[in-house]
Amino acid sequence: MEANIFQYEFIVKGLLGAIFASITAGLAGTYIVSKRMVFLSGGITHASFGGIGIGYFAGINPVIGAAVFGILSAIGVEYLSVKQKIREDSAIGILWAFGMAIGIIFIYMTPGYTPNLMSYLFGSILTVTYADIIALGIMSVVLIFYFGVFYRTLLYISFDEVFARTYSSYVDIFKYITTSLIALTIVLNIRMAGVVLVISLLTIPPNIAQIFTKVYFKIVMWSILAGFIGTATGYVISYFAGIPVGATIIFTLVIIWVIAKGINHLIMKYNIKP
Amino acid sequence: MANIFEMRSLSASYGADYVLRDVNFKVSENDFIGVIGPNGGGKTTLLKIILGLLKPAKGKIVFNNDLVGGNRIGYLPQISTGDINYPVTVSDIVLSGLMIHKGIISRMSSTDKRKAVMVIDELGLSKLAGSSVNELSGGQIQRVFLGRAIIGDPKLLLLDEPGNFVDTSFENDFYDKLKDLNNRMAILMVSHDVGTISSHIKSFACVNRTLHYHPSHEITNDDLLLYGCPIQLITHGVVPHTVLKSHE
Numbered sequence: 001m002e003a004n005i006f007q008y009e010f011i012v013k014g015l016l017g018a019i020f021a022s023i024t025a026g027l028a029g030t031y032i033v034s035k036r037m038v039f040l041s042g043g044i045t046h047a048s049f050g051g052i053g054i055g056y057f058a059g060i061n062p063v064i065g066a067a068v069f070g071i072l073s074a075i076g077v078e079y080l081s082v083k084q085k086i087r088e089d090s091a092i093g094i095l096w097a098f099g100m101a102i103g104i105i106f107i108y109m110t111p112g113y114t115p116n117l118m119s120y121l122f123g124s125i126l127t128v129t130y131a132d133i134i135a136l137g138i139m140s141v142v143l144i145f146y147f148g149v150f151y152r153t154l155l156y157i158s159f160d161e162v163f164a165r166t167y168s169s170y171v172d173i174f175k176y177i178t179t180s181l182i183a184l185t186i187v188l189n190i191r192m193a194g195v196v197l198v199i200s201l202l203t204i205p206p207n208i209a210q211i212f213t214k215v216y217f218k219i220v221m222w223s224i225l226a227g228f229i230g231t232a233t234g235y236v237i238s239y240f241a242g243i244p245v246g247a248t249i250i251f252t253l254v255i256i257w258v259i260a261k262g263i264n265h266l267i268m269k270y271n272i273k274p
Numbered sequence: 275m276a277n278i279f280e281m282r283s284l285s286a287s288y289g290a291d292y293v294l295r296d297v298n299f300k301v302s303e304n305d306f307i308g309v310i311g312p313n314g315g316g317k318t319t320l321l322k323i324i325l326g327l328l329k330p331a332k333g334k335i336v337f338n339n340d341l342v343g344g345n346r347i348g349y350l351p352q353i354s355t356g357d358i359n360y361p362v363t364v365s366d367i368v369l370s371g372l373m374i375h376k377g378i379i380s381r382m383s384s385t386d387k388r389k390a391v392m393v394i395d396e397l398g399l400s401k402l403a404g405s406s407v408n409e410l411s412g413g414q415i416q417r418v419f420l421g422r423a424i425i426g427d428p429k430l431l432l433l434d435e436p437g438n439f440v441d442t443s444f445e446n447d448f449y450d451k452l453k454d455l456n457n458r459m460a461i462l463m464v465s466h467d468v469g470t471i472s473s474h475i476k477s478f479a480c481v482n483r484t485l486h487y488h489p490s491h492e493i494t495n496d497d498l499l500l501y502g503c504p505i506q507l508i509t510h511g512v513v514p515h516t517v518l519k520s521h522e
Contacts, residue, residue, distance in 0.1 A: 024343070034360055034361055035357075035360075036357075071486060119353065136331040149379055150368070151377070152366075152373070152381075152382065153373075153378060153380045154367070155362060155366065156380075158357075158360065159356055159357060159360045159362045159367070159370075160351075160355055160356035160370075161350070161355075161356060162351060162355035162357065163351060163370070163372075163422075165327060166325050166326070166349055166374075167373045167374035168325065168378075170378055206361070210361070213361075214361045214406030214408065214409070215361060215362075215404075215406060216361045216362060216366075219361055222420045232415055232495075239429065263385075
């Protein structure tokens with residue numbers, strides 16, 4: 001009977017986790033890949049590790065600490081880029097390492113053993129809770145609503161910000177909100193994929209999609225599908241092989257990417273019309 | 275002809291440095307004005323002021339709200355402002371010209387989409403309507419951006435250095451298209467490429483820190499004899515050309 005309960009939990013967590021991770025990563029990922037914000041998003045991810053460390057030290061939920069750090073660093077970088085006062089890549093590089101440093105300092109200052117540290121770095125099935133899954137579910141609804149309602153507004157700001165400023169005074173507000181939502185998406189997916197690997201969960205699916213389509217809406221759809229296949233498969237491999245789930249998901253996604261590239265190469269070579 | 279806007283003793287600056295000083299300038303319906311001048315002379319600043327992206331440091335710009343109320347100004351920027359590798363289709367870009375009439379929730383109605391089909395058709399891009407922008411040539415991209423600028427039926431069309439990305443096969447078509455559009459809207463065209471500016475232009479504004487306006491009647495064949503060319507052009511046969519009256 002015990003095995004059945006484990007199996008039930010494995011299937012529910014795995015299925016829901018894969019669905020919500022792929023929806024959130026597909027929506028946020030298409031945005032950051034199209035807008036070439038991958039490095040920025042990597043910076044935000046690693047900065048949020050500082051929040052995880054402080055969370056451990058203060059005895060609060062590390063995800064909440066990470067969310068606060070992630071959103072603050074997102075707004076900070078966006079603010080600096082709006083003011084154009086910095087060389088963006090250097091600032092992101094500093095933020096990236098500084099967040100990791102704070103995280104490590106506080107974790108080592110925390111008395112006793114920190115058993116879940118590995119799960120935050122590389123992701124883990126065992127430590128993913130129903131609360132994590134529910135949070136990802138809520139995030140999915142929020143992102144679908146946000147990108148659905150403001151689809152064209154966001155598309156046009158990303159495509160041509162200068163032109164968008166000629167008709168809208170909301171450009172900066174939208175940039176702050178979007179970057180904050182992306183930071184939150186990243187933080188919630190850290191539980192699945194881990195700090196080190198989560199950025200690939202966002203960036204590989206849109207890159208798979210872009211092999212076959214150059215239309216934003218279709219990239220989102222194909223990203224979610226590719227993300228789901230990669231996440232679900234990675235989850236199963238992780239469960240049976242006992243490898244951190246972040247690594248198996250990213251490994252699966254890269255394999256899908258390579259296969260997609262190969263298929264596309266054949267389509268091009270033999271001029272096959274779909 | 276009614277005025278579209280008028281600048282009165284207008285100066286513009288970024289910080290302490292004045293880029294434009296004491297400009298008096300007006301644009302009327304059906305004008306086709308070439309804005310010429312050296313790089314860094316303030317041409318782009320002039321456009322920014324008209325578009326409301328930069329506030330005048332001194333003086334003011336007064337719009338005729340009957341004609342351009344609700345910001346009915348079409349704008350064709352230099353190519354560099356849009357990311358041409360962004361996954362966005364031709365019809366998406368043309369539709370974005372209607373965003374000025376939308377709130378922050380920007381649904382496009384079926385009327386909007388029909389309008390986009392018409393504009394895309396008018397510009398000869400029907401076959402490319404669903405293509406993404408990075409599959410197009412420079413000239414095609416320019417037509418897409420022109421579509422974005424005119425879909426809202428503006429009364430004033432601003433063109434920033436359109437010569438930068440015209441492919442030669444389309445150059446004449448493009449300027450002929452502008453001539454058609456000039457029946458429906460005033461056009462202000464910025465170009466540093468004085469040598470090959472369109473013959474459809476009716477008058478000129480020289481911008482170099484300040485602005486000198488040359489109404490069309492100043493340009494006659496007599497002028498060609500009185501004021502020599504600052505640049506020597508060598509061609510065979512009769513070439514249409516324009517030489518402006520000199521000013522300090």
